[in-house]
Amino acid sequence: MLMGKKESIFLILFISIVVNIGLIKAPFLYDDRDIILENRELHKISNIKNIFSKDYYNITKEVSFRPVVSVFHFVNYFIWGNRAYGFRILELLIYSLICVCMYILCLKLFQNQTIAFISAVVFSLHPVHCEALGCISLGYGELLFSLFFLLAFIFYLNALEEFNANNIVFSYLFWIFALLSKETAVILPVIILAHLVIYKYLNSRADSGIVQLRDSVGKKLLCFLSGYVLIAIFYLIIRFSVFNVSETKYLSYIGGSFYINMLSMLNVFGQYILLLFFPIKLAIEYPPIIITSVLNRLVILNLTLVILIVIALSYLIKNKKWNYLFASVWIIVPLLPTMNLIPFLKASLLNVRYLFIPSIGFSWLVGFCIFKINKNRYLGSSLLVILLCFFAFKTVTRNYAWMDEIRLWSKNVEMYPDFPRPRLSLAGAYYYKGMVKESIDEYEKVILLDTNDPEAYYNLGAIKARYGDIEGALKEYKKVLEIIKYYPQDAPLIIPVVQNTYGALARIYENQNNEKYAIFYYRKIDKENYYLAKKYFKLAKKYTKEKKYNEAKDNLNKVLQYYPLYFEAYNEMSHIYNIELLYNEAIQSANEAIRINTGYSNAYFNIGWAYNNLKEIKKAIKYYKKGLKFNSNEISALYELGKLYDKQRKYKKSKDYYLKIINLKPDYLNIYTHLAVCYLNLKDYKSAEEIIKKGLEIFPNDKTLNNNYNKIRKAMEKEGKNEIQG
Secondary structure (H helix, E strand, O other), X not given: OOOOHHHHHHHHHHHHHHOOHHXXXXXXXXXXXXXXXXXXXXXXXXXXXXXXXXXXXXXXXXXXXXXXXXXXXXXHHHHHOOOHHXXXXXXXXXHHHHHHHHHHHHHHHHOOHHHHHHHHHHXXXXXXXXHHHHOHHHHXXXXXXXXXXXXXXXXXXXXXXOOOHHHHHHHHHXXXXXXXXXXXXXXXXXXXXXXXXXXXXXXXXXXXXXXXXXXXXXXXXXXXXXXXXXXXXXXXXXXXXXXXXXXXXXXXXXXXXHHHHXXXXXXXXXXXXXXXXXXXXXXXXXXXXXXXXXXXXXXXXXXXXXXXXXXXXXXXXXXXXXXXXXXXXXXXXXXXHHHXXXXXXXOOXXXXXXXXXXXXXXXXXXHHHHHHHOOOHHHHHHHHHHHHHHHHHHHXXXXXXXXXHHHHHHHHHHHOOOOHHHHHHHHHHHHHOOOHHHHXXXXXXXXXXXXXXXXXXXXXXXXXXXXXXXXXXXXXXHHHHHHHHHOOOXXXXXXXXXXXXXXXXXXXXXXXXXXXXXXXXXHHOOOHHHHHHHHHHHHHHHHHHOOOHHHHHHHHHHHHHHOOOOHHHHHHHHHHHHHOOOHHHHHHHXXXXXXXXXXXXXXXXXXXXXXXHOOOXXXXXXXXXXXXXXXXXXXXXXXXXXXXXXXXXXXXXXXXXXXXXXXXXXXXXXXXXXXHHHHHHOOOHHHHHHHHXXXXXXXXXXXXXXXXXXXXXXXXXXXXOOXXXX
């Protein structure tokens, strides 16, 4: 292959981006709602400092200590907000960098440009990567871990070539980043040891055995390698002692025993190998197959596979096929942590995204094989083209499924129609798209397949409650309560259902003014005080409407006694202070609301109102604009901003706000006069006349608009020589 290194890198970047570029159009999917869209902590950039606090993981949906991933989510949300394409653009760039790193690593390991290029292209097109790229919230962990893992290994190789502080420090540093992106990175020392054994020991084997390995690496290098061990020990202590944020209490071996776990995971291992070499049946959720007997045909089949792998590895060692051996190790070792040897699996035993790192070893094997048979150029090239076309086709079609959540889960349901979990997700996707009937149908199918699925009953109840069928909702919720009696109440998969069911029942009884049952269920989720706070808040709002401000403030103080984080109470207090012309107190109260909830737009508007009355125009504008970031369609705020810019004679800016109001609320009477005056002051008489006419079409009998129309006609006659005041 005559292509140079730079050209190869450019082509790899091009291929990796082009084949996956369609994913940029994909929305937030799957776990993205919980981890990104509904994670209020993530929406405040100031909370980024909390990622090394255990409390952060206790109040968010993130169930693993992966602070590097959390940082990327924080920064992405700060830049892009709820726009998924921004997250996906960066995700695609990270993926393309991984493909380039894989090429560089292959080049350093095997010193062959052709093998490196073929392997990198095969890797960039492998369909199993779609699962890591499709789900943003989970994919970032896989991608960042893989990128830093590869960089750490590259700098380790650099240290072997040139033993200096830069290579050592960067290898350690990138590995720490990998560990803080995903726990699987802990396998790096195993990969390094395998590399040393294969290339430093087996490749130059002597009778001195392990002494030969020690002598070949040298004392300095042994100290370097011991650094990886120390980092691993320190990380494991921190991860599982200090930041043990995963719910592990009720996680156990599959089937309740190590024996059944290993039989079942042996089958999963076989499925992983099959998907890696033949990525045809790709899905998000695979039905778990629990195997209890060693005589099961799947056990026999997969044991045969393992024996064949051992024979193949022995053959590679005997015939000194070191590159093939190392590629095989790179496939097998990353799969070992997925075998649930230390229980971590909850619902799904097999996740395709776990094949991301093993696919590097697979791609190397393909590169070696194609290079070897390329003596017959046409055969090698033909096989490579067929493989790449197949991979590209599978990747593009799989990515197409990820662009729509209903399509994604429908494909999964088609593959496994009797597996309830994909149907549960499909029902949720229907509901989010407003397809309520289809959603209910799917939930009912889930219940037919699994009559004891509490989540299906809860979601059915939530739909019925939303659409007014309270009796139907109560029936579904009570079914949930019957089912969960047989579960540990703090089991990881049950906690959300339990909490949500109690909360839903509490709200129903609250709306029915059944205080006894409302308090009973609120107490179940430790929100009794919140309920009482809401009760006093409603009273406070009632007194505010009746202009009984002292009584309103008394009740608001009771709200804050019961529930100090009730930010709406602080904001209501601010509103009352504004009415009472106590503007400094109004600002102080609204700031308390913002301290609790930085995205609460009404608090910013109250501060803007106070500063406006204090004649501090710039500050008023600043806070109105801040509020509009969180609620861009608030008419009153847009109106006040327009008037503030009028005071500053910045008519172009006020005009924009008035136009937005007309688009949002065409029957907002006063806006036509204000906008017309803006146009007059901008000497745009024709637009002023048109906007008044538009107002008169809606309010033909309004005297003010008719008078303004006459004034505009006169102003047009005078050609607007003097600035007109609103």
